Amino acid sequence: MSVKERKERERAERERLIVVTARELAEQQGWDAVTTRRLAERIEYSQPVLYSHFRGKREIIGAVALEGATEMAAAVRAATSGVDGPRERVAALARAYLDFAEHNPAVYDALFQLDGGLAYAREDTPEPLKDAFAALLECLGEAAGDGVHPGLFTEVFWAALHGLATLTRAGRLLPEDAGPRVELLVDRLAIV
Amino acid sequence: MSVKERKERERAERERLIVVTARELAEQQGWDAVTTRRLAERIEYSQPVLYSHFRGKREIIGAVALEGATEMAAAVRAATSGVDGPRERVAALARAYLDFAEHNPAVYDALFQLDGGLAYAREDTPEPLKDAFAALLECLGEAAGDGVHPGLFTEVFWAALHGLATLTRAGRLLPEDAGPRVELLVDRLAIV
DNA sequence: CTCGATTGTCTAGCGGTGCTAGAATCGAGT
DNA sequence: ACTCGATTCTAGCACCGCTAGACAATCGAG
Incomplete structure (x- = not known):
């Protein structure tokens, strides 16, 4: 079971990372600059990963x-x-x-x-x-x-x-x- | 001179048309729907015409x-x-x-x-x-x-x-x- | 009346957007 | 060691604001 738990934990951590990074980027350069591409690049994942956490x-x-x-x-x-x-x-x-x-x-x-x-x-x-x-x-x-x-x-x-x-x-x-x-x-x- | 005047008048009319149409479209479907393409289509001119009246x-x-x-x-x-x-x-x-x-x-x-x-x-x-x-x-x-x-x-x-x-x-x-x-x-x- | 210059408009295209289908890769369990 | 499901990525869609360059229409000079 611990593998599953670890995965869930990592997934939750990545979701936090997305939110924190989006906020950071928005405060630095405004919400217009928060594009899915830039956000994906900053968290060092590809765009579609964002859509596995959020609808959009x-x-x-x-x-x-x-x-x-x-x-x-x-x-x-x-x-x-x-x-x-x-x-x-x-x-x-x-x-x-x-x-x-x-x-x-x-x-x-x-x-x-x-x-x-x-x-x-x-x-x-x-x-x-x-x-x-x-x-x-x-x-x-x-x-x-x-x-x-x-x-x-x-x-x-x-x-x-x-x-x-x-x-x-x-x-x-x-x-x-x-x-x-x-x-x-x-x-x-x-x-x- | 009257030719020039007519042209200026027509140009001013078209500018009014752009503004009125943009407003109409925005009230109907919101500002997000006011794209240069849609606006150009509605006034029955091509996109670049918009840029001869407004910077953007x-x-x-x-x-x-x-x-x-x-x-x-x-x-x-x-x-x-x-x-x-x-x-x-x-x-x-x-x-x-x-x-x-x-x-x-x-x-x-x-x-x-x-x-x-x-x-x-x-x-x-x-x-x-x-x-x-x-x-x-x-x-x-x-x-x-x-x-x-x-x-x-x-x-x-x-x-x-x-x-x-x-x-x-x-x-x-x-x-x-x-x-x-x-x-x-x-x-x-x-x-x- | 013709012809070059100017003006006006268009087509086509650039780099960007949010979002997604389907390929490729990874890793857990047998 | 291998299979197979979950995960992640590449590549692409249709759209965005905006613009370069081709083309047509109009004007003024000869």
Whole structure:
């Protein structure tokens, strides 16, 4: 049996290698540069090997997205856990979210811009995605204000952060005023 | 001279045809389906003709974006002009913006998601883009509140709308609660 | 009215893409 | 040592954005 186990282990390792390499390449040169040929060359296998792990490029993006969701959830929780006062917690969350988007643009795109073939906002949504939203909800729920559904408030706050993140990165907003924008957003949206 | 003029006119007409056809095709089947071959076939010319009008696909996207910016500015102004009360004006603007994004997804992508080779938020930004932002500013400026720069407020409000529009269309937010989300956003962000 | 130059458009093709059929190779179990 | 199934590769498909060079149509000068 141990032969079979070894093979399975090696196979899992190679799958990790694919995802890690795809992410690396995407962060270095953008998702457009992540072609099946380049990716295959980097992992030192031929193209068809990729298709024995994933249905296609889309699923590879999806795998990077799931990895990113877990990290983002952790980053948000880490940034908010030790902060005193709900207002400052919300501000810390906002900064952590935008930091994540800025420093992991490819992962952020995989999560929220590209089609990774994942189900969102549904019953069968993968656990990491649900948990990422839960991480936002944990902190933002307490700033929703009376009579406002925490989930709804979280969605709106999240959308605002997403808008700031994407418009800034796409050159539609200048990065200079990023700080004041976040302050304004937190001051107005969060009820503390 | 009239021969030359006729030629110039015909050339301009063909350029319009390219832009209109590209937009049509993008709205029908998405930007991925707008290939130079398909576009050329639809306008009943060969591929290279496209390159005598535009440097490449990117510039065609840019042309659609400029057209969209003008329309969006008009839509926003039309939706807000006859509305009484600043709060309701802002709400009308928000609804008009999201309506535009929903009903012209390809144009919206050309404007704010794709690379059309246009300069944003700069001195040499094309006039239609400046004017679209100006249309938002005209209405949102009066809801910025004391001591808050109208431009900054407009950017934040715009980013929030952009987040709602894109996350909804990408399936990350369910469209059911779109109404309450907008209400919440307006109530919290706008000071009236 | 003819003829060279200019302009405009086309055909054909380059190197790239995601993806796959079928050949070739490897290795585990007899 | 050999067989046979699993694994991996080579080679290829149809498509992409884009362009060089051939060809046809038009214009202006003689």
